[in-house]
Amino acid sequence: MYGHDGAPPARSAGTVITLRVLFAAAALLSCGLLACVPLFRVAIQRGRWFDWTAAWVSLPVSIGALMIVGTVPESDSRGDVALAVALILAAGSVAYYLASDIRLHHEGRRPLGYAPPHTGTTHGPYGPPRPAPPYPGVLGPQPPVPQAYPPSTPMPQTPPRRATPARIDQVRAELDELSDYLRRHGDRREGDHEGGR
Template identity: 60%
Template sequence: MHGHGAAPPTRTSGTVITLRVLFAIAGFLSCGLLACVPLFRVAMLRGRWADWVLAWISVPLSIGCLAVVGSVPESDPRGDAALATVLILGAVSGAYFVVFDIRHHHGPPPTGTTPPQPSAYAPSQPGYGYPAAAPYPAVPPAPTPPNPYLPGPPSPQPQRPAPARIDQVRAELDELSDYLRRHEDGR
């Protein structure tokens, strides 16, 4: 979409806050029906199996509670309990998302170091996809971690020659094309 070597556009702090608010209120304002949305966002960003399990459990829980609310009479206390459960689920999932998102965007605490995480754009196996982009030059640690959604200094990326594999495939296709033309002319 952005071409080889072009970075996706950066998000401003206003966009980050707007997305944070929308994800946080989605579960509660939909009466718990969309309580899974902030939980799936946390699971995608964090990638831990516990977050995925929590997100997938919230789907049948909210649907089941709303089914109980719709199937019992208004005077039945089970309907009140189910509605309270689904609203609490929506509020807790939103609060969990906000806490995680704030911690995620402010980085790790300054006392500990974390191992580098694999890039989402880097290929998982060597030899497949585009070559990995050159890493940014090391920057001395700042008193506060930089916000990844604020624009930083531009980093020019040098043009790379086409990989040898593409040239090989191109040559093989040319040979195949010549072969097919010769056999087509012979008929």
Template identity: 55%
Template sequence: MYGHGAAPPSRSSGTVIFLRVLVAAAGFLTCGMLSCLPLFRVAVLRGKWYDWALAWVSIPLAIGGLMVIGALPESDPRTDLALTVILLLGAFSSVHFLIADIQHHREQPPFPGYIPQPPPRTGYGYPQAASPYAVTHPQTPIPQRPVQQAPVPQNPVPPPAPPQRPAPARIDQVRAELDELSDYLRKREGNEGDGR
């Protein structure tokens, strides 16, 4: 969608903050019923197994608490305990999400001094190979200081050959379909010629 090698546009800080508040509120304001949403977002951001386990465990915990609240009378102390667990689960999931999301957006790149250089633009689409018909102008050599060269090994290894790109599968498919269509038309013309 964004072209070859182009990164998608980054979100503005306002969008990030709005999404952060929305996901955190889903866990707390629904009284813990949707506490799995912030936990799944943390699991997607980090990709750690324990984050995924915590997100999956929150679902039966919230459902079980709601079942206890719905099945037992209001005066039973177990309903108070189940409601407390669900509310604490919602608060925990929201706080855990906020901490993980803020840390994720503050992370520094792995190599702080390295800035990758984009490839040179040679036109629209993929980089173009040099044309054998291109006119080159003679250039005057620039004098350079002598450079010490490293010793050359006795048996140099030739560089590997560039990989050959196979023909696109779509072209082969279209070619096969055209061959089938021409065979069908030939048979149809032969049948019409016999019937006349």
């Protein structure tokens, strides 16, 4: 609401699975012609030189293999070898893509409630800066709260309640004060009004 969050929203599990199926299907259903598509996806996600090299090399290999299949006679064994190369390239690129994508999503997932070590800090209205919450709706580490009771007396058991933002608590307190004020002054006015009749 007040600034850039810094992290793009996470994709849902359904979206991730759909993308995996589409990239795998592109390579397999084209008989290896589009085997470079999942490899380019890995190269874009990871950005390593090996991934870019594999993606660019797979493109002429798949096109060349399918050109051989289309130009040699059906009885020639070179056509069989070329088709096998194209299909192995397609299966290999899909397997490499799925392994890389699954590993990338497992590395990016962190347990809820713990801030990653590289997060920045947020400045609240009171107190020193504290680490920013890692996910929307999850509170980061909270500063210690002074105890209202001496250490020898046990704390009363209260049911756990959901954490609310400080602004809502402030408005709630102000409304309680206003309600008390109106009760006190409303009683006096009614008493004065009745006595004045």
